[in-house]
Amino acid sequence: MTWSDFRFSLRRALSQHCRDGVPLPPLQLRAAGPLFVRDADFLGFAQTDVTLLQRSAQVTDARMLDFGCGCSRLYYGFSRFSVPSSYLGLDVRLDAIEWASTQIAARNTRFTYRHLDIQNDRYNRSGRMNINKWASVINYRFDLIYCYSVFSHLDVPDARELIALFREFIRPRGKVFLTAFVGQQEDDVIVNPGDMSFTCDGPLHVVRYRRDHLLEMFRETNFEVESAIENVATDNQVIFILKAA
Numbered sequence: 040m041t042w043s044d045f046r047f048s049l050r051r052a053l054s055q056h057c058r059d060g061v062p063l064p065p066l067q068l069r070a071a072g073p074l075f076v077r078d079a080d081f082l083g084f085a086q087t088d089v090t091l092l093q094r095s096a097q098v099t100d101a102r103m104l105d106f107g108c109g110c111s112r113l114y115y116g117f118s119r120f121s122v123p124s125s126y127l128g129l130d131v132r133l134d135a136i137e138w139a140s141t142q143i144a145a146r147n148t149r150f151t152y153r154h155l156d157i158q159n160d161r162y163n164r165s166g167r168m169n170i171n172k173w174a175s176v177i178n179y180r181f182d183l184i185y186c187y188s189v190f191s192h193l194d195v196p197d198a199r200e201l202i203a204l205f206r207e208f209i210r211p212r213g214k215v216f217l218t219a220f221v222g223q224q225e226d227d228v229i230v231n232p233g234d235m236s237f238t239c240d241g242p243l244h245v246v247r248y249r250r251d252h253l254l255e256m257f258r259e260t261n262f263e264v265e266s267a268i269e270n271v272a273t274d275n276q277v278i279f280i281l282k283a284a
Contacts, residue, residue, distance in 0.1 A: 059143070059146040059147045060146055061114070061142050061143050061146055061147075062142065063078055063081065063082075063115075064110040064111075064112075064135075064138060064139075064142070065138075068109065068110040068132075068134065068135050068138055069081055069109075069110065069112070070109050070110075070188070071188070071273050071274075074273055074274075075112075081112065081115070082115055082116075084112070084116075084273070085112050085113055085114070085115040085116030086115075086116045087116070087271065088112075088113060088116055088185075088187070089113065089116030089117055089118075089121055090116075091216070091268065091271070091278065092183065092185070092216060093121060095214060095216075095265065095266070095280050096182070096183055096214045097182070098117075098121045098122075098123055098183065099120065099121055099122065099123070099124075100123070100124045101123045101124060101181075101182035101183050102123065102124060102125050102179065102180070102181045102182050102183070102210075103123040103125065103126045103127070103181060103182065103183040103184070103185065104126075104127050104129070104177070104181045104183070104184045104185070104208065105126060105127070105128040105129070105185045105186075106129050106173075106184060106185070106186045106189060106201070106205075107129070107130055107186055107187065107188065107189035108128030108129060108130050108135075108136075108139065108152065109130055109132065109135045110135045110138050110139050111128050111135075111139040111143055111150070111152070112187075113185060113187075114126075114139075114143055114150065122149060123149065123182075123183070124149065125149055125151070126149055126150045126151065127151050127152075127153065127177070127181075128150070128151070128152045128153070129152075129153050129154075129155070129173060129176065129177075130152075130154060131154070131155070131156070131157045131159050131162050131163040131166060132154075132162055132163070133154050136152045136153070136154040137154075139152045140152045153176045155168055155172055155173060155175075155176060156168050157169070157170055157172060157173065158170075159192065159193070159197075159243070160194070160242040160243050161192045161241060161242050161243040161244065162192065164242075169200075170193075170197045170200045170201060170204075171200050171204065173204060174204060174207070174208075177208055179208075180208050180209060180210045180213070181208055181209060181210060181213060182210050182212075182213045182214075183213060183214055183215075183216070184205050184208070184209055184213070184214075184215045184216070184217075185216050185217075186201075186205070186215065186216065186217035186218070187216075187217070187218050187272070188218055188272075188273065188276065189201070189217070189218075190217055190218065190219040190246070190248075191218065191219055191220050191245060191246055191247075191274075191276060192243045192244070192245075192246060193243070193246060194230075194243065194246070195227075195228055198246075198256070199256065199260075202256060202257065202259075202260045202262070203260055205260075205262075205281075206260045206261060206262065206283065209283055211283065212282070212283075213282070213283065214265070214280055214281065214282055215262065215279075215280070215281040215282075216278060216279070216280055216281075217278070217279050217281070218272045218273075218276040218277065218278050218279070219248060219253060219276060219277060219279065220245055220246065220247035220248065220274075220275075220276055220277075221247065221248050221249070221250045221253055221277050222247050222248075222249065222250070223249070223250070224247070224249050225249075226249065227248065227249050227252040228246060228247065228248055228249070228252070229246075229247045230243065230245070230246055230247075231243075231244050231245055232245060232247050235274075236274075236275070237274070245274075253279075257279070257281060258284075261283060261284040262281040262282065262283060262284060263281065263282050263283075263284045264279055264280070264281060265280040265281065265282050266279075266280045267279050267280075268280070
């Protein structure tokens, strides 16, 4: 995407963010630290992500799962020509899910949100459930699965569980879009590495994989990497587009 394309997308996002009468979420629900404090940045990344989805998959009329949806940033990137036929957002943060349910789902019936008390050392330390319990609130398979900044905060056992969950619930010819931190390193995985461009703060702030190790995790679950996109996602994560092998 060129800078001109990005500015055009941003203007379009800014002009349509009040679609359905939905306000922008409060700052404390936007995640990504200071990056999304500015409304323009929050909306711009949402529009860019939807553009990437459209380049690799059919979004309109698709069934979509947004795993780790937070306050549903992706919603603000959809135009009236790119809204999926159904969208299910899942997250461990109850406050984010309550906000999205009240503000978005109440105004647009294509959007649904579910919360489970899944344990995560960063976002829900006192959670009582294992990550595989997400299957209990999923009742169909998806054309698209979107998973932004989730693998970047999961320990390895949970990451493997999540890949297996995606493989179970992706339709034939479906696509998975996920982000992860990857690096050229000796260790398979490093938690909170000291050579990031920012200071890692708290448990599982950054879980960084050696690239070939992460690719092997995908292959073990019969996913193929269709493409890997760099220099677009937040904090220099890599966007992986997967398809069922």
